[in-house]
Amino acid sequence: MNCEKIAELLPDFLRGGLERERAEMVEQHLERCAECRDDVDVWQKLALLPAPEAVADSRARFDAVLQAYQAGRAQPEFPASTAGEKAPRRKVFDWLRTPAAALAWSIALLAIGFFAGNGMSRTTSHSEDLAVMRSELSSMRQLVVLSMLQQQSASERLQGVSYSQREAQLDPQVLAALLHTLRHDSNVDVRLAALDALSRHSGQPQVRRGVTDALQNQQSPLVQVALIDQLLEWRDPDLAQRLRDLQRTPDLNPVVRERAEWAINKIQ
Amino acid sequence: MNLVADEELMLQVRNGDSETLGVLFDRYHAPLFNFYARLMGDRGVSEDLVQEVFLRILRYRQSYQPGTPFRPWIYQIARNARMDHYRKNPRQVAFQAEMVPPVAPPDAAQQAQEANLLHRALLQLPEEKREILILARFQELKYGEIAGLLGCELNTVKTRIHRALQDLRKAFRMLEQGMPASGCGPAGPDISLRRAGQ
Numbered sequence: 001m002n003c004e005k006i007a008e009l010l011p012d013f014l015r016g017g018l019e020r021e022r023a024e025m026v027e028q029h030l031e032r033c034a035e036c037r038d039d040v041d042v043w044q045k046l047a048l049l050p051a052p053e054a055v056a057d058s059r060a061r062f063d064a065v066l067q068a069y070q071a072g073r074a075q076p077e078f079p080a081s082t083a084g085e086k087a088p089r090r091k092v093f094d095w096l097r098t099p100a101a102a103l104a105w106s107i108a109l110l111a112i113g114f115f116a117g118n119g120m121s122r123t124t125s126h127s128e129d130l131a132v133m134r135s136e137l138s139s140m141r142q143l144v145v146l147s148m149l150q151q152q153s154a155s156e157r158l159q160g161v162s163y164s165q166r167e168a169q170l171d172p173q174v175l176a177a178l179l180h181t182l183r184h185d186s187n188v189d190v191r192l193a194a195l196d197a198l199s200r201h202s203g204q205p206q207v208r209r210g211v212t213d214a215l216q217n218q219q220s221p222l223v224q225v226a227l228i229d230q231l232l233e234w235r236d237p238d239l240a241q242r243l244r245d246l247q248r249t250p251d252l253n254p255v256v257r258e259r260a261e262w263a264i265n266k267i268q
Numbered sequence: 269m270n271l272v273a274d275e276e277l278m279l280q281v282r283n284g285d286s287e288t289l290g291v292l293f294d295r296y297h298a299p300l301f302n303f304y305a306r307l308m309g310d311r312g313v314s315e316d317l318v319q320e321v322f323l324r325i326l327r328y329r330q331s332y333q334p335g336t337p338f339r340p341w342i343y344q345i346a347r348n349a350r351m352d353h354y355r356k357n358p359r360q361v362a363f364q365a366e367m368v369p370p371v372a373p374p375d376a377a378q379q380a381q382e383a384n385l386l387h388r389a390l391l392q393l394p395e396e397k398r399e400i401l402i403l404a405r406f407q408e409l410k411y412g413e414i415a416g417l418l419g420c421e422l423n424t425v426k427t428r429i430h431r432a433l434q435d436l437r438k439a440f441r442m443l444e445q446g447m448p449a450s451g452c453g454p455a456g457p458d459i460s461l462r463r464a465g466q
Binding site: 007008010011012015038039041042043045046048049050051052053054055058059061062063065066069070154155158159162165189192193196199200233 | 286287289290293294297298301302305306311312314315318319322323324326327328329330331348352355356379382383386387390401404405406411423425426427429430433434436437440441
């Protein structure tokens with residue numbers, strides 16, 4: 001058995017995951033081959049690396065975050081948005097309108113079109129075909145995101161937001177939908193997740209503007225704090241002024257007021 | 269001792285019992301911290317990222333699908349958090365050698381010396397190779413789970429582990445001979461290892 005063949009087996013061998021016969025084959029090779037033996041030796045030596053020394057107070061820090069989070073969620077919510085909780089309705093074909101079904105349909109249609117097109121014209125190269133298919137798949141996934149963001153259940157909308165993070169580039173419509181979610185979704189977690197997703201697209205002026213505008217109308221202290229942090233990170237030029245405006249809001253949550261103060265000091 | 273499965277705990281968190289996340293924090297804090305610290309070499313950043321992972325679990329708890337194995341799921345979040353960290357803080361290549369083992373007693377001197385060199389060799393690998401070795405050697409993930417994390421085939425994972433191990437071995441032996449391990453970069457053209465999104 002040569003090194004190439006052994007290479008296929010070695011990773012499983014290293015973890016003791018080979019059945020006896022093949023493990024013996026590897027062992028026989030190792031007796032003859034110094035290089036492969038050395039690979040195994042170095043793998044075993046990795047056990048010598050000490051575990052990095054942990055940081056103190058880690059659990060306390062987590063507990064503080066957890067408490068702040070729970071306190072933030074306990075704050076009163078603003079009324080459910082129009083996208084929100086209508087009376088549940090179920091029809092026989094409703095499942096066809098679920099995002100998963102939409103995706104399945106779209107992929108099936110795309111595949112049919114792709115192979116049919118491929119059969120008719122063989123002029124384009126294989127890699128070009130693949131590139132086209134990839135970009136179409138990407139825009140289809142974005143359609144699915146759009147559809148999921150409009151679902152009634154918060155968990156599906158949340159999935160829509162996390163689904164959007166698989167795409168490096170998002171269409172303006174999807175960005176607009178995420179911004180709408182950030183401002184109007186009835187669920188705090190969905191709004192927070194939308195902010196997370198949008199923070200990756202800070203290069204788009206539309207996103208920066210939308211996120212900045214969201215600060216003033218936001219009701220949940222959790223989201224307000226997250227927005228302040230995000231805008232601080234982006235070094236928004238008007239941030240200090242916006243934070244002062246925010247501080248003038250009557251009945252502003254003390255935690256948010258404090259965070260705004262902290263951010264203003266940080267800018268100066 | 270009969271431990272409640274991670275997946276069961278995560279379902280409780282998903283259903284609104286945030287306190288239960290504390291149990292998962294206790295189980296996963298050390299492995300995740302070690303993952304980051306070994307990979308990035310900075311304990312402060314590593315701890316921040318672990319905290320970020322658990323905050324994200326809180327926020328995204330409703331997107332956890334019942335039946336999803338928890339360990340690969342949390343590592344996916346951990347990898348995303350790291351990518352976002354790099355996006356916000358463009359890569360600082362210079363490592364702080366914080367993890368270099370402390371001075372060892374004389375009888376362990378040889379071992380400490382080897383660990384030191386091995387650690388340096390590991391830090392010389394490109395991050396993709398270091399990551400896959402760390403995932404395979406220290407993080408108790410099955411190869412199939414690593415394939416899922418990295419978005420590639422099982423066989424590709426095995427090939428990458430083997431190549432990374434060969435590079436580590438070369439770098440380590442060169443350091444042992446007192447040579448700078450300059451020849452330990454990507455061995456040959458390896459398009460599949462290009463970092464996604466860059």
